[in-house]
Amino acid sequence: MSTPAPDATFIPATGLLAGLELLQISQDGAVLHIRLNRPVKRNAINDGLIAQLHTAFVNLPADVRAVVVSGEGAHFCAGLDLSELVERDIHAAILHSRGWHAAFDAIQFGRVPVIAVLHGAVVGGGLELAASCHIRIAEDSAYFGLPEGQRGIFVGGGGSVRIPRLMGAARMTDMMLTGRVFDADQGERYGIVNYRVGDGAGLAKGIELARKIAGNAPMTAFAVMHALPRIVEMSPSEGLFAESLMAASASNTPEAQARLRAFLEGRAGKVVKE
Numbered sequence: 001m002s003t004p005a006p007d008a009t010f011i012p013a014t015g016l017l018a019g020l021e022l023l024q025i026s027q028d029g030a031v032l033h034i035r036l037n038r039p040v041k042r043n044a045i046n047d048g049l050i051a052q053l054h055t056a057f058v059n060l061p062a063d064v065r066a067v068v069v070s071g072e073g074a075h076f077c078a079g080l081d082l083s084e085l086v087e088r089d090i091h092a093a094i095l096h097s098r099g100w101h102a103a104f105d106a107i108q109f110g111r112v113p114v115i116a117v118l119h120g121a122v123v124g125g126g127l128e129l130a131a132s133c134h135i136r137i138a139e140d141s142a143y144f145g146l147p148e149g150q151r152g153i154f155v156g157g158g159g160s161v162r163i164p165r166l167m168g169a170a171r172m173t174d175m176m177l178t179g180r181v182f183d184a185d186q187g188e189r190y191g192i193v194n195y196r197v198g199d200g201a202g203l204a205k206g207i208e209l210a211r212k213i214a215g216n217a218p219m220t221a222f223a224v225m226h227a228l229p230r231i232v233e234m235s236p237s238e239g240l241f242a243e244s245l246m247a248a249s250a251s252n253t254p255e256a257q258a259r260l261r262a263f264l265e266g267r268a269g270k271v272v273k274e
Contacts, residue, residue: 006204007033016059020052024072030065030214031207039073044081045125045157047099053129054103057110065214065221068206069107069133070117076142079124082151097156100125104132104158108229113213113221117202118142118193128157130192131166134225135209138184138193139202145182146175167191217259219250 010026010033012018017025024035034056036043043049060067071077088096107114107129116133123145130136146163148155155163155176164172167190174180187193197205213221227246231239250256262268 006207013061017056017061020056022049022052023056025056027061027064028207029211030063031210032060032064032067033203033207034067034069036069036071036077039071039075041081042075042078042121043071043073043126044078045100045129046081046084047096049081050100050103054099054106057103057106060111065112065216065218066210067112067114068117068203068210069114069129070203070206071119073120074141075120075126076116076118076122077126077129078121079126079128079147080157085153093156100128100157104129104162107132108134108162109226113210113225115206115210115213117206119199119202121145122187124148124155125157125159127163127192128155128159131162132158135195136193137195137197137202137205137209138187139197140184140199142184142187142193143181144175144187144192145179146172147179149176150179217250217253217255219253219256223250 007026007028010028010031013025013027013032017023022037024033024037026033034053036049038044038046038049057067113135114133115135115137116130117137117139118130119139119141120143122130122138122142124147127144127146146155146159154160159172171190175182182190182192184193184196188196195205195209223246227242231242231246234242251260259268
């Protein structure tokens with residue numbers, strides 16, 4: 001008897017999200033699954049796909065509290081679709097890059113946490129997409145590259161801001177200048193990914209984590225997504241002040257008060273080693 005797919009209980013999206021043909025979108029409870037759907041092109045990102053990603057993340061259903069992003073076929077995402085790389089004047093090229101920024105900002109600074117499930121190629125713009133997510137899971141087959149140096153171009157989807165914050169500017173420089181490729185184990189060791197799993201196990205792990213995240217208090221999730229990355233860029237004194245404001249805001253929501261009472265009354269579990 002075959003094992004059901006991890007997303008077997010997910011129901012295809014309706015309405016606006018159902019019309020995004022370059023994405024496969026489905027939902028189960030508070031978890032939404034967005035799958036890149038250009039497998040023949042190794043899920044390379046063209047203008048249509050980046051626009052649809054932006055549309056999806058700014059129009060999430062109200063009951064969604066976590067999102068899983070994956071790729072159809074053998075690869076997560078091979079980056080920019082170079083077949084669409086046409087000559088643009090400087091102004092048009094800047095606007096094109098800013099369109100990618102808007103889409104990936106909608107992921108990183110959106111309403112809910114996002115988990116990326118990575119397999120096969122996670123290259124160029126695919127790595128920029130993964131870096132905009134909050135948690136990254138790599139299967140054995142995943143590999144990471146930034147071939148822009150060999151293509152005569154530069155990262156334009158936020159990679160120069162997000163990727164060094166994960167693995168350091170020195171390693172990113174190495175990748176871009178030499179074409180060096182990191183495997184999944186190196187990706188975990190260098191901070192690109194948070195979790196390592198075997199091939200075919202990524203989606204199940206992503207959905208498991210998404211369900212756990214979806215059970216968190218929304219204000220806490222908001223603080224982690226929006227306040228934490230800003231606090232780390234502040235001076236210590238400013239960061240500590242912002243932390244106090246965020247801590248007070250998060251702990252005084254009705255949901256937080258209910259959770260604290262449950263813990264104090266012994267109705268909530270304690271932290272244990274897994």
